[in-house]
Amino acid sequence: MNTSAQISNAKLNRRLLKDKLFTYAIIFLAFLSSVPLFLILFELIKKGYKQINISFFYKVAPDTMEAMVAVKNNEIIPGGIANGIVGTLIIVGMASLIAIPVGIICGMYLAENSKGKFAGVVRFIVDMLQGVPSIVLGVIGYIWVVKPITAGFSSLAGSVALSIMMLPSIVRSTEETLKMIPGTLKEAALSLGVPYHKTMLRVVLPSGISGILTGVILGISRIAGETAPLMLTALGSAAISTDITEPSSAIPLLVWEFYNDPNLVDMIWSASLFLLILILCLNLTAKAIAKRWKVQY
Amino acid sequence: MESTVLEKKEVEAEVKAQPYKVNNMMQNPIEKIESPILNIDKLSVSYGGDKYSINDVSAGIAKNKITAIMGPSGCGKSTLLRAINRMHELYPDTHNKGSVYLGEEDIYKMNPILLRRKIGMVFQRPNPFPTMSIYDNVIAGYLLNGIKLKRKEKDEIVEKSLREVGLWSEVKDSLHNKGTFLSGGQQQRLCIARALAYTPEIILLDEPTSALDPIATAKIEDLLVKLKKDFTIVLVTHNMSQAARISDYSMFMYLGELVEYGKTKQMFTMPKDKRTEEYLTGKFG
Ligand SMILES: Nc1ncnc2c1ncn2[C@@H]1O[C@H](COP(=O)(O)OP(=O)(O)OP(=O)(O)O)[C@@H](O)[C@H]1O
Numbered sequence: 001m002n003t004s005a006q007i008s009n010a011k012l013n014r015r016l017l018k019d020k021l022f023t024y025a026i027i028f029l030a031f032l033s034s035v036p037l038f039l040i041l042f043e044l045i046k047k048g049y050k051q052i053n054i055s056f057f058y059k060v061a062p063d064t065m066e067a068m069v070a071v072k073n074n075e076i077i078p079g080g081i082a083n084g085i086v087g088t089l090i091i092v093g094m095a096s097l098i099a100i101p102v103g104i105i106c107g108m109y110l111a112e113n114s115k116g117k118f119a120g121v122v123r124f125i126v127d128m129l130q131g132v133p134s135i136v137l138g139v140i141g142y143i144w145v146v147k148p149i150t151a152g153f154s155s156l157a158g159s160v161a162l163s164i165m166m167l168p169s170i171v172r173s174t175e176e177t178l179k180m181i182p183g184t185l186k187e188a189a190l191s192l193g194v195p196y197h198k199t200m201l202r203v204v205l206p207s208g209i210s211g212i213l214t215g216v217i218l219g220i221s222r223i224a225g226e227t228a229p230l231m232l233t234a235l236g237s238a239a240i241s242t243d244i245t246e247p248s249s250a251i252p253l254l255v256w257e258f259y260n261d262p263n264l265v266d267m268i269w270s271a272s273l274f275l276l277i278l279i280l281c282l283n284l285t286a287k288a289i290a291k292r293w294k295v296q297y
Numbered sequence: 298m299e300s301t302v303l304e305k306k307e308v309e310a311e312v313k314a315q316p317y318k319v320n321n322m323m324q325n326p327i328e329k330i331e332s333p334i335l336n337i338d339k340l341s342v343s344y345g346g347d348k349y350s351i352n353d354v355s356a357g358i359a360k361n362k363i364t365a366i367m368g369p370s371g372c373g374k375s376t377l378l379r380a381i382n383r384m385h386e387l388y389p390d391t392h393n394k395g396s397v398y399l400g401e402e403d404i405y406k407m408n409p410i411l412l413r414r415k416i417g418m419v420f421q422r423p424n425p426f427p428t429m430s431i432y433d434n435v436i437a438g439y440l441l442n443g444i445k446l447k448r449k450e451k452d453e454i455v456e457k458s459l460r461e462v463g464l465w466s467e468v469k470d471s472l473h474n475k476g477t478f479l480s481g482g483q484q485q486r487l488c489i490a491r492a493l494a495y496t497p498e499i500i501l502l503d504e505p506t507s508a509l510d511p512i513a514t515a516k517i518e519d520l521l522v523k524l525k526k527d528f529t530i531v532l533v534t535h536n537m538s539q540a541a542r543i544s545d546y547s548m549f550m551y552l553g554e555l556v557e558y559g560k561t562k563q564m565f566t567m568p569k570d571k572r573t574e575e576y577l578t579g580k581f582g
């Protein structure tokens with residue numbers, strides 16, 4: 001009796017040890033996977049902080065001569081990325097304006113008709129869309145908007161391309177969120193004689209607001225850093241451009257331009273740092289909303 | 298409230314005194330109700346195809362009484378109840394034969410919005426609107442249908458409805474908190490208040506207490522008995538003693554058919570149909 005108890009004790013200890021080792025291994029690996037992010041941040045801050053001052057936010061990108069002179073005199077490069085910030089705000093804003101209503105309505109349709117044939121087709125297409133390379137969406141924007149509508153590169157074309165890109169995340173998050181909402185909620189409204197469309201818009205949708213908003217913000221953060229589709233659509237612009245039928249700059253486009261100009265390479269770091277922080281903030285906001293605004297049924 | 302207790306004792310005494318005997322089999326097991334508020338006329342409902350979930354149901358619903366619908370699971374109780382305010386039409390392939398008359402009006406020819414204003418519904422699980430305050434939940438019928446009310450009218454409706462369900466004193470200081478923070482029983486009373494606030498003539502309840510504990514259940518039962526003064530109540534219940542305690546009339550359904558319908562006391566003491574008797578004595582179901 002006694003010995004067998006001891007044996008099983010020893011066995012148990014071995015198992016507990018294994019368990020512990022396993023847990024530590026997982027923690028270590030998880031830590032390892034977050035190392036790149038910190039390295040990137042560290043690198044960007046180290047190389048980019050000098051460039052970030054007030055004029056960074058309100059001055060347009062410097063031309064190569066200004067930059068060359070500054071570099072020669074060992075000064076920081078003058079100018080900022082205001083044309084990129086404004087461009088990104090306009091392009092991403094318009095893309096959201098297109099994609100949010102379409103995506104939410106589409107997601108609502110999928111949640112309501114989860115077994116329908118047409119819904120199956122739509123869901124398949126949305127999944128496919130998720131996998132379309134962004135440069136291809138740029139080509140689409142070029143064919144649909146640049147050539148026939150704005151007769152030249154334009155921020156509108158960039159918005160169209162990016163709106164297609166953010167659509168899947170909105171559609172799927174709306175669908176998943178609405179599917180989780182108990183059907184009794186809808187019944188409660190309908191049993192009060194509330195018409196179907198009002199039930200959906202004023203009862204069901206608000207109950208899923210946190211999940212839907214999370215999807216929207218993740219969609220925005222996904223497109224905010226996109227470069228390839230904008231090269232074929234918004235093209236870039238040295239000045240601040242608010243006309244949506246005209247070419248426009250964007251923060252990621254500026255990073256690419258700085259990379260291509262030997263005199264401006266020092267600007268890469270600050271512009272990248274700003275973009276990265278912007279996207280990190282969006283992600284954190286999404287997380288906070290998912291937590292804070294969660295509706296309890 | 299006292300009368301319920303009495304009634305309960307009476308029924309139980311009678312049940313004990315008389316072992317079920319099948320009374321005159323020739324008697325029609327469906328009692329005719331004089332001047333009913335609602336008349337169900339040869340109603341059959343299908344969720345699609347030729348299979349009917351309820352078949353040829355005819356019954357009058359007595360005004361200002363509680364009518365209980367009983368029967369084994371899947372016999373069509375919910376289907377019948379939902380057909381009365383057309384909630385079954387949520388499922389796309391439903392079709393029905395026969396009809397239901399509210400007074401002289403065929404409900405299937407009425408505007409469903411008006412119909413549901415006259416016939417309210419309370420569900421098995423409490424379902425207050427999670428994004429709305431207690432206050433807004435009570436007047437949700439008005440808010441969501443875009444019916445404008447003055448501040449004073451709203452206050453009056455909210456207070457009156459919450460008093461009627463006995464929730465006023467419990468929540469009067471937290472009217473602007475979310476309704477979902479209440480206990481299950483309080484939530485269910487809030488849902489009843491929401492239905493009452495919309496001034497229906499009839500309230501349909503589908504197993505309103507099956508998700509609640511005994512104390513909350515007792516509160517709701519008392520409430521229903523009190524409410525029948527002003528409203529007509531139709532209640533689906535799995536709980537036979539609940540039906541015996543609070544209902545005036547009872548329906549027994551089996552396989553989509555209305556087998557027996559009559560005064561509750563009568564049905565519990567002298568069921569006319571063999572299947573009712575078997576169900577009430579727990580031989581099946
Ligand atoms: N949405 C639906 N689609 C197809 N058939 C349905 C649907 N809802 C119910 N039915 C069928 O209709 C019949 C009656 O169902 P109903 O829900 O009315 O029963 P019930 O008496 O309320 O049962 P329970 O006591 O379990 O709630 C059942 O055979 C069920 O399978």
Ligand SMILES: [Mg+2]
Binds near residue numbers: 374375376503
């Ligand atoms: Mg049911």
